[in-house]
Amino acid sequence: MVTSVTTLGRSGLSDWLIQRVTAIIIAAYTIFMVGYLVANPDLTYVQWVQLNQNNWMRIFTLFTALSIAAHAWIGLWSVLTDYITVRLMGPKAVPLRIVLELGMIVLILAYVVWAIDILWGI
């Protein structure tokens, strides 16, 4: 059996579900944030800090950051496994794909750490 060692959920069905649950969280955050910024065109620093210091907002932002991490992992993995292939590029595709996937994972983890650092450093 071929096991996809670089997928997030280790199974297509699991990835499928994670992709949708995370999509809804990210969509909710996007709509909230765009709505907030449109409604507050003259936003001040104090208002902005108060919004993001609120613990519910911190949790919402953190969940969104984690959702983006999982969503990007699954999405980019799909893109890389579809286009960086032996059929399209020859045998060098395999090491290239692994390197790109690992680079992607490192960047995703860096995003998450950065987000936590921002949120609890306000």
Add this chain to the structure above:
Amino acid sequence: MRKERPVNLDIGTIRFPLPAIVSILHRISGVMLFFVAGLLLWVLDASLSSSQGFADVKACLAHPVTQVVLWGSLAALGYHLVAGIRHLIMDIGIGESWKGGVMGARLVFVVSVILIVLAGVWVW
């Protein structure tokens, strides 16, 4: 295993129908948004660091080059959101037929063009 075994679908020889264009743009916008996420974290970090940082971000967002980047990012976000919602609607079983697929693809284009224009109005 034979190296030159036949390939079931050679996508290089297939003309792109509308739903395929929606799909490939969903992927392209998704890859773009992965890098936009880094920019947004940078904006969040700077804007919350101090009142000076907040003012710097505001000044930066008033720059024409930043505004083009911002509009491009919002366009990718809006498109990806609309195409994603279409996915969820199709998951419930709506628009899965051949005609429904084309209709859904058209709707994605119409709705996202409206959102992208609105995003431009918001930025400028």
